[in-house]
Amino acid sequence: MGKGLFITFEGADGCGKTTQIELLDKYFKEKSKETLLTREPGAKGLGIKLREILLNYDGEVSSNCESFLFLADRAQHVDCIIKPALDEGKIVLCDRHIDSTVAYQGYGRQLDIEQIKMLNNIATGGLKPDLTIIFDIDTETSLKRVGKNKDRMESAGIEFFERVRNGFLEIAKDEPQRVKVINSADTIENIHHKVVELVEKL
Numbered sequence: 001m002g003k004g005l006f007i008t009f010e011g012a013d014g015c016g017k018t019t020q021i022e023l024l025d026k027y028f029k030e031k032s033k034e035t036l037l038t039r040e041p042g043a044k045g046l047g048i049k050l051r052e053i054l055l056n057y058d059g060e061v062s063s064n065c066e067s068f069l070f071l072a073d074r075a076q077h078v079d080c081i082i083k084p085a086l087d088e089g090k091i092v093l094c095d096r097h098i099d100s101t102v103a104y105q106g107y108g109r110q111l112d113i114e115q116i117k118m119l120n121n122i123a124t125g126g127l128k129p130d131l132t133i134i135f136d137i138d139t140e141t142s143l144k145r146v147g148k149n150k151d152r153m154e155s156a157g158i159e160f161f162e163r164v165r166n167g168f169l170e171i172a173k174d175e176p177q178r179v180k181v182i183n184s185a186d187t188i189e190n191i192h193h194k195v196v197e198l199v200e201k202l
């Protein structure tokens, strides 16, 4: 694979990962490292259109269709944005990636976990993050932070989000080398220090 570094940030909605990924990006920039800060779904181009459907389409969407749309966005993102950046030696920081599909569509929508993992593998061409940080948050706080203005995914209900949270923790148990968990019930500064500690170990 490329000579860069690939780090993904994962967790339930409202877990604070977007704030943390921006802080880490700043940390690297201060050290004059070249980064690419990106996200799924919908980094740019075609992805923006897929994101619009995934988050805002208000008709029926089957769970399988939802999975394939996230996976289609991922394939495009990996091929056109992530891999080229890694080949250039950049540090790629990605807000959500393969583990979101396992947690949300696998555990949340209760699709076959092994199949989702296999499809992820096809979408990424086998690329895996060097480090994944999961920001764990209790479901009540997560839903409170999301508030009343919910998108299509955020409207799925508390049981769904309990399954998603549990899914992320299962992923961390399955792949302890790659996946680390940080408790989100802490100050932004303390969490940032923990993130930097994990990254420095790489």
Ligand code: TYD
Pocket: 012, 013, 014, 018, 040, 041, 055, 070, 095, 096, 097, 098, 100, 101, 102, 104, 105, 153, 154
């Ligand atoms: P977004 O607004 O980016 O949420 P956040 O700021 O919490 O990352 O919305 C992405 C939504 O899509 C979020 O609810 C998680 C969901 N999602 C999946 O269900 N499967 C996936 O594979 C991905 C990447 C995201």
